[in-house]
Amino acid sequence: MKSNIDAEFQNEIKVIKEAKKVLETEKISIKFLLEKYQILLKSYQRLFRQTKTLTKVSDNQQHRLKIIMERLGKYVSYQLFKKITQGKEKVELVTKRKKLTVFFSDIKDFSYISSHMEGEALATFLNSYLEEMTKIVIKWGGNLDKYWGDAILAFFGDPDFTSDEDHAFRCVSMAIEMREKMKDLQKLWFEHGYQEPLQIRIGIATGFCTVGNFGSSERMDYTIIGNPVNFAARLESSAEADEILISHETWGLIKNKIICEPYISLSLKGFHQEMIAHKVLRIKDSSKNDILEIDAPDNGIKLKIDFSIAKNEVLRNIIKEINKKIN
Amino acid sequence: MKPLKISKTRSTPEINLDPVNNLIQIMGESYPENAGIFYHEVMNWLTEYFKDKNRKITVELKITYLNTSSSKIVTEILEMIQDFHNNNGNIFLNWYYEEDDEDSLDNGEIFLEEHTFPYKLVPFLDE
Numbered sequence: 001m002k003s004n005i006d007a008e009f010q011n012e013i014k015v016i017k018e019a020k021k022v023l024e025t026e027k028i029s030i031k032f033l034l035e036k037y038q039i040l041l042k043s044y045q046r047l048f049r050q051t052k053t054l055t056k057v058s059d060n061q062q063h064r065l066k067i068i069m070e071r072l073g074k075y076v077s078y079q080l081f082k083k084i085t086q087g088k089e090k091v092e093l094v095t096k097r098k099k100l101t102v103f104f105s106d107i108k109d110f111s112y113i114s115s116h117m118e119g120e121a122l123a124t125f126l127n128s129y130l131e132e133m134t135k136i137v138i139k140w141g142g143n144l145d146k147y148w149g150d151a152i153l154a155f156f157g158d159p160d161f162t163s164d165e166d167h168a169f170r171c172v173s174m175a176i177e178m179r180e181k182m183k184d185l186q187k188l189w190f191e192h193g194y195q196e197p198l199q200i201r202i203g204i205a206t207g208f209c210t211v212g213n214f215g216s217s218e219r220m221d222y223t224i225i226g227n228p229v230n231f232a233a234r235l236e237s238s239a240e241a242d243e244i245l246i247s248h249e250t251w252g253l254i255k256n257k258i259i260c261e262p263y264i265s266l267s268l269k270g271f272h273q274e275m276i277a278h279k280v281l282r283i284k285d286s287s288k289n290d291i292l293e294i295d296a297p298d299n300g301i302k303l304k305i306d307f308s309i310a311k312n313e314v315l316r317n318i319i320k321e322i323n324k325k326i327n
Numbered sequence: 328m329k330p331l332k333i334s335k336t337r338s339t340p341e342i343n344l345d346p347v348n349n350l351i352q353i354m355g356e357s358y359p360e361n362a363g364i365f366y367h368e369v370m371n372w373l374t375e376y377f378k379d380k381n382r383k384i385t386v387e388l389k390i391t392y393l394n395t396s397s398s399k400i401v402t403e404i405l406e407m408i409q410d411f412h413n414n415n416g417n418i419f420l421n422w423y424y425e426e427d428d429e430d431s432l433d434n435g436e437i438f439l440e441e442h443t444f445p446y447k448l449v450p451f452l453d454e
Binding site for chain 1: 398403433
C-alpha cells in the first residue's frame with residue numbers, strides 16, 4: 001500500500017521552507033537570524049523527540065509482531081504459515097483438487113492406556129510423543145494437518161508441489177523414521193515407569209483430494225478431504241503394531257525405492273471392493289544389488305532371488321533340496 | 328468554537344472535540360490510508376482551540392491500534408499539549424491501555440516519556 005505522507009509532515013515542510021528563505025535573504029540582521037535560528041532549533045528538538053518516540057513505538061510493534069508470528073507458527077503447519085505470511089494464500093473459502101500422499105498414524109491401544117493414566121502424566125506423555133513425531137514431519141517437509149489426541153494427519157503435495165513420486169517417497173521415509181524413533185521412545189517411557197510397550201500404526205494412501213480452506217468466512221481451517229484420507233485412516237486401523245501399510249498407488253510410485261512384503265488384500269469399511277495394501281519393511285539400499293537372476297532356458301535354469309526379501313531359512317532349504325537332487 | 332465530532336469507521340477512530348466541556352477524545356483504531364488528510368481538520372481545530380490559554384482541558388486517548396502515520400499525528404498532538412502546558416495551560420491527559428497487555432502499556436509509556444505535562448495511564452478491559 002502506497003500513500004502520500006507529506007500531509008503528516010506539514011510542520012516540517014513549513015520549517016524547511018522558512019529556513020531556505022532565510023538563506024536567500026541578502027541583507028540580514030543578527031537579531032533576525034537568531035530569531036530564525038531559535039525557531040529552527042525548537043523545530044529540530046521537536047522532531048528529535050518525535051523521531052525517538054516513533055522509533056521506539058515501531059520497535060515495540062515489530063517485537064510484538066514477531067512474538068505473535070512465532071506463537072501463531074506453532075498452531076499451523078510450517079508450509080501453511082509461510083503461505084499465509086508471505087501473502088501468497090488468499091484468506092477465502094477456496095478449495096482445489098490435487099493429488100496428494102496422505103499420512104495417518106496413531107498409537108495402538110492408546111484409549112486403553114490413557115484411561116489408566118493421570119491427566120498430567122498423560123499430557124506429558126502425549127506431548128513428548130507428538131513433539132518427536134512433529135520434528136520428523138518437519139524434517140521431511142510434510143504438511144502437518146492436525147492432531148486428534150494421539151492421531152496425526154499429515155500430507156505431501158500441497159502447498160509445495162515437487163512430484164507424486166517425491167511426495168510418496170518422503171512420506172514413506174518419514175513413516176519409517178517415526179517407527180525407528182518409537183523404539184527410542186519405548187525405552188524412554190519404560191524407564192519412566194510405563195510398562196505398556198507403546199507402538200505406532202501407520203497408513204499411507206495417494207490420490208486426488210480436495211485441499212483448501214473449509215469452514216466459514218470468520219473461522220476457516222486449511223485441510224484436506226477425500227477418499228485417500230479415508231483410505232489412509234482405514235489402512236492405519238488395519239495395521240498391526242509398528243506396521244506401515246501403504247496403498248497400491250503409493251507403492252506403484254516408489255516400488256523401486258522401498259522393500260515391502262508381498263501385497264495383501266483387505267476388506268475396509270467404506271470401500272466396496274477389496275483393497276490392495278503393501279507392508280513397508282525398509283528403504284532399498286541403492287548401493288547393494290539384491291537381485292540374483294539366472295535366465296538360461298537351454299540349460300534348464302530359470303532363477304530369480306530377491307535377497308532383500310528372501311529369508312535365509314528359506315534359501316538354506318532350497319539349497320538343501322538342490323544338493324539332494326544333485327547327489 | 329464549534330464542536331467537532333467524527334464517527335468511528337473500520338480504520339479510523341471516533342473523535343470528539345468538545346469546546347464547551349473542554350474535552351478532547353480520540354477512541355478506537357487508527358490506520359487510515361492517509362492519516363495526514365484524515366486528521367487535517369482535527370489538527371486545524373486543535374491549533375485554534377489551544378490558542379485560548381485559559382481553558383482547563385481534559386484529553387482522553389484510547390487508541391487500540393495505530394499505524395505509523397497515525398503515530399506521527401499522535402506525537403504532533405502530544406507536542407501541542409506540551410506547548411499548552413509549557414505556557415502555563417491547565418491540561419490533563421488520560422492515556423488508556425488494555426489491561427493485562429504489557430505491550431499496550433509499554434506503548435503508552437513510550438509515547439509519553441518525552442513529555443512533562445500531567446497524565447495518567449488508565450487500564451481498560453478489552454470489549
